[in-house]
Amino acid sequence: MDNMLDIRNLTIHYEVESGTVHAVEGLNLTLGRGESLGFVGETGAGKTTTALGIMRLIPNPPGKIKSGEIIFDGENLLDKSEAEMRKIRGEKIAMIFQDPMTSLNPVMTVDKQIAEMISLHKKVTKSEALKLAGDMLELVGIRRERMHDYPHQFSGGMKQRVVIAIALACDPELLIADEPTTALDVTIQAQVLELMKELKQKFSASMILITHDLGIVAEICDKVAIMYAGRVVEYADKRSLYSHPIHPYTRGLFRSVPDIDEDVDELPVIPGLMPDPVNLPSGCAFHPRCSMATEECAKVRPEMQEAEPGHFAACPFCVKKFMNGEAL
Amino acid sequence: MSEEYIRVENLKKYFATKRGMLHAVDDVSFTIKKGETLGLVGESGCGKSTLGRCLIRLLDSTSGKVLLKNDNDDGYIDITKASPREMKALRKRVQIVFQDPYSCLNPRLSVWELIAEPLIVNNVHSDKNEMRKRVRSLMETVGLAERLENSYPHELDGGRRQRIGIARSLALNPEFIVLDEPVSALDVCIQAQILNLLNDLQREFSYTYVFISHNLSVVRHVSDRIAVMYLGQIVELSEYKELFSDPLHPYTQALLSAIPLAKLDVQRERIILEGDVPSPIEPPNACRFAGRCRYAKDICRTTPPALKEILPGHFTACHFAKEQKQ
Numbered sequence: 001m002d003n004m005l006d007i008r009n010l011t012i013h014y015e016v017e018s019g020t021v022h023a024v025e026g027l028n029l030t031l032g033r034g035e036s037l038g039f040v041g042e043t044g045a046g047k048t049t050t051a052l053g054i055m056r057l058i059p060n061p062p063g064k065i066k067s068g069e070i071i072f073d074g075e076n077l078l079d080k081s082e083a084e085m086r087k088i089r090g091e092k093i094a095m096i097f098q099d100p101m102t103s104l105n106p107v108m109t110v111d112k113q114i115a116e117m118i119s120l121h122k123k124v125t126k127s128e129a130l131k132l133a134g135d136m137l138e139l140v141g142i143r144r145e146r147m148h149d150y151p152h153q154f155s156g157g158m159k160q161r162v163v164i165a166i167a168l169a170c171d172p173e174l175l176i177a178d179e180p181t182t183a184l185d186v187t188i189q190a191q192v193l194e195l196m197k198e199l200k201q202k203f204s205a206s207m208i209l210i211t212h213d214l215g216i217v218a219e220i221c222d223k224v225a226i227m228y229a230g231r232v233v234e235y236a237d238k239r240s241l242y243s244h245p246i247h248p249y250t251r252g253l254f255r256s257v258p259d260i261d262e263d264v265d266e267l268p269v270i271p272g273l274m275p276d277p278v279n280l281p282s283g284c285a286f287h288p289r290c291s292m293a294t295e296e297c298a299k300v301r302p303e304m305q306e307a308e309p310g311h312f313a314a315c316p317f318c319v320k321k322f323m324n325g326e327a328l
Numbered sequence: 329m330s331e332e333y334i335r336v337e338n339l340k341k342y343f344a345t346k347r348g349m350l351h352a353v354d355d356v357s358f359t360i361k362k363g364e365t366l367g368l369v370g371e372s373g374c375g376k377s378t379l380g381r382c383l384i385r386l387l388d389s390t391s392g393k394v395l396l397k398n399d400n401d402d403g404y405i406d407i408t409k410a411s412p413r414e415m416k417a418l419r420k421r422v423q424i425v426f427q428d429p430y431s432c433l434n435p436r437l438s439v440w441e442l443i444a445e446p447l448i449v450n451n452v453h454s455d456k457n458e459m460r461k462r463v464r465s466l467m468e469t470v471g472l473a474e475r476l477e478n479s480y481p482h483e484l485d486g487g488r489r490q491r492i493g494i495a496r497s498l499a500l501n502p503e504f505i506v507l508d509e510p511v512s513a514l515d516v517c518i519q520a521q522i523l524n525l526l527n528d529l530q531r532e533f534s535y536t537y538v539f540i541s542h543n544l545s546v547v548r549h550v551s552d553r554i555a556v557m558y559l560g561q562i563v564e565l566s567e568y569k570e571l572f573s574d575p576l577h578p579y580t581q582a583l584l585s586a587i588p589l590a591k592l593d594v595q596r597e598r599i600i601l602e603g604d605v606p607s608p609i610e611p612p613n614a615c616r617f618a619g620r621c622r623y624a625k626d627i628c629r630t631t632p633p634a635l636k637e638i639l640p641g642h643f644t645a646c647h648f649a650k651e652q653k654q
Contacts, residue, residue: 042515155604185371185542187601190586194600212516215588242592256520257590258549260572266527267520267549273485274515 003071004206005031005054005174010068012046012053015061019278023049025230025285027068028304031174031223036200036207038217038238040253041227044274047210050227051176054208055095056085073173091121094167098179100159104151110137110162111147117169136165140195157188161195168203175203178210193219214257218242226250229275229285235304236311246313246322248290284315292317332397333362333536334383334504335404339392341375341382348610352378354560355392357635360504362397365530365537367551367568369544369583373605375560376540377427380506383407383538384422385415396422396504420450423497427509429489433481440477442492443467446499462499470495471525487518494525504536511546523550544587548572553641556580559608559616562635566642576644576652578621615647623648 007029014021024046031037041047052058054070056077070077072093080088089095097103105113114133118124124132134144140161142154151159160180167175180196181189197220200207209221217224217238224241226234226249234247245251252270272289275281281288287297294317304312307319318328341353352375360366368376381387383394385407395404396418410418426432433442443463453459467474470491481489490510497505507526511519527550530537541547547554547568554571556564556579564577575581582599601620615621618628627647635645646652 042517157604186544186586187371187582188604189588190598190600193588194598213588214590218590218592219588239592242590253516254590256517258520258523258545260545260548260587260589263569264549267524269520269524270517273487273518 002033003030004033004073005029006069006071007050007054008069008071010050010053010070011066012049012058012063013066014063016278021277022230022280023063023277024053025280027231029225029232029235031206031208033173034204034206035223036209036221038221038224039208039210039227040212040214040217040224042212042274044277045227046230046277047227048178051095051178051208051210054176055089055093056080057089087121090117090172091170092172093174093176094170094172096160096163096167096175096177096180099183100156100163101151101183103163104159106151109148109150110154113162114166114169117166121170132169133165136169137162139168139199140165141191155188156184157191160184160192164192164195164199168199168205171203172205175205175207176210177207179212180209181216182211182213189216196220214242214254226253229280230277231285231314232304233286233315234313236313240308240311244322244328246307246311246318246328247286247315248292248318249286250313251328252289331362332359334360334397335393335395336360336383337393337395339379339382339394339408340390341378341387342390345609350609351560351611352608353382353389354611356560356562357392358555358562358565360536360538361552363530363534363536364552365539365550367547367554368538368540368557369542369547369554370557371542371583371605373559373608374557375608376557377508379557380424380508380538380540384424384504384506385410385418386424420500421502422504422506423500423502424506424508425490425493425497425510428513429486429493430481430513432493433489435481438478438480439467439472439484439492442481443495443499446496450500452500466495466499469498469529471521485518486514487521490514490522491525494522494529498529498533501533502535504538506538506540508540509542510539512541512543519546526550544584556583559605559611561616561645562643563617563646564642564644565635566639566644570639570642574639574642576638576642576649577617577646578623579617580644615645623652 007027010024010027012024014023039047053065111130111133114136115129118129118132134147137147138144142161181192211217221238223237225232228249234250245254255268270289275285283298283300284302287293302314302316304314305316305319306312307322313319321328337357339353339356343350343352370376382389389408394407396407397404440463443466444459447453447459472491511522539550551568554568555562558579564580575584582601585599603620606619613632614630615628615633618624633645633647635643637643638649
């Protein structure tokens with residue numbers, strides 16, 4: 001499979017008063033055509049910053065892409081001019097933001113908001129654009145009669161459908177969804193996830209789904225990248241990651257979610273807190289919280305290693321153990 | 329454990345709005361046992377937080393009773409009708425932990441001041457040293473390091489802030505604590521730490537909890553019994569395991585099937601509900617779930633179902649719960 005997106009050694013910093021925030025630190029990631037990747041991590045892991053980096057939407061100042069390459073369709077997005085980026089955003093790469101309440105314009109009817117996207121990127125007349133907007137609404141399960149309504153007349157789930165309609169209006173090659181269902185209730189979340197699954201097949205777009213919910217990733221993604229303190233610490237296809245996670249952080253993450261079928265008295269927790277991104281620990285950023293950490297871990301920053309075909313983890317000890325068939 | 333501690337009878341809370349009466353909590357009756365955790369689940373707008381607040385009278389109820397067992401005799405006191413003087417005494421017995429640790433703490437008070445505040449307000453300690461000791465011991469109980477004493481909330485992460493909120497609610501040695509989405513604003517790792525803390529505290533001090541959450545796996549983890557709310561009413565109430573293994577109400581069934589599981593190869597039928605929760609303003613006198621229910625028949629649209637005990641200790645408000653069972 002050819003890679004549509006290839007991120008190499010991406011580093012993004014925010015310069016703030018108290019120092020430099022190392023939001024993304026030497027991140028490597030690839031995404032094949034038609035694949036969907038779940039991007040998992042806790043608050044402050046750098047998920048959203050990575051996504052904004054791909055879109056070249058990092059607020060500058062204080063943010064800055066320090067180094068690295070983002071190769072999209074064979075071209076480095078970091079070399080593009082702002083005018084070229086404007087053509088790519090929305091047409092080739094589209095983004096769905098977390099909060100549908102704030103990502104829609106409150107004083108503009110939804111059909112116009114969708115048509116705006118279409119007329120920016122396609123040579124169509126105004127009435128054609130509005131007609132296409134109506135089609136898009138129907139596609140995401142909103143009746144055409146409601147196309148002249150304002151965002152406040154829709155519920156949260158419906159608003160997120162409108163946002164999805166805008167993102168898909170130009171048939172993008174890559175869709176980045178940043179916590180698309182976090183603001184929604186479970187039954188509404190189920191509706192939206194069902195819709196996204198359906199549309200994924202219809203549009204054959206690649207997708208990066210940013211989330212902190214391992215359950216949502218299990219539903220719609222093929223590949224998973226676990227992010228910790230600005231780096232990807234584990235990357236694999238869904239099946240191998242869920243059946244045998246390797247990195248200690250990933251394993252801790254899985255264990256700390258209460259299970260729906262099993263009773264446990266005490267939830268196993270990862271001790272401590274996420275490190276301060278201004279002051280990252282030396283070596284492996286996870287070592288102060290890791291029960292297996294050795295002196296070595298505090299000195300050398302571990303590289304990603306392949307434990308089995310397609311399954312990478314940034315912990316040499318666990319990878320070695322796994323390859324020797326030892327229990328983790 | 330089986331001793332009845334709080335009895336809620338026909339509790340209603342209506343809000344007057346421009347478009348009519350909003351039935352936030354509509355005729356809810358249940359009991360809470362001493363030392364148990366009652367989980368309260370439902371989607372946003374179902375009235376779970378309003379109910380939680382009515383239980384400890386942060387909101388005055390429209391009608392109905394919340395009977396709290398007296399300490400010394402077998403009598404009950406009705407919280408909804410307690411006098412201001414009685415209420416002041418009751419405030420020491422009932423407490424609440426709020427959802428958002430970012431907005432429920434005064435940003436201009438230090439950690440020490442925040443935790444001492446309830447003690448000062450209630451004149452618990454006349455001696456300054458004693459109070460200092462008490463605050464220190466509270467900080468230790470909830471796992472806050474002593475060095476944080478003079479920090480301000482903005483310097484702390486969400487997990488630590490939530491620990492301050494918990495310490496404040498524990499300060500007066502309450503018996504009953506309403507936990508209103510205490511972990512919803514936290515990351516999973518921190519969430520697990522706080523859940524363990526709440527669990528340990530309950531074991532040590534035998535608190536009675538009402539745990540409000542929209543996260544079903546969290547509620548299952550902490551609760552002894554679970555009540556499911558829909559549009560101001562309890563539609564199902566049962567021991568936690570039975571609720572998950574054998575849900576009787578069609579809404580509970582849909583809710584459970586909608587949880588995304590962090591597991592592969594789980595075979596289950598996903599029930600996708602049509603549409604959204606209808607408006608709680610002037611709801612029809614019928615089953616409120618009928619419009620989205622796949623089993624709805626004529627009777628559901630004309631007669632509201634009562635909450636009935638279908639199995640021992642398992643209540644549900646559905647006309648067809650019995651038939652479904654067969």
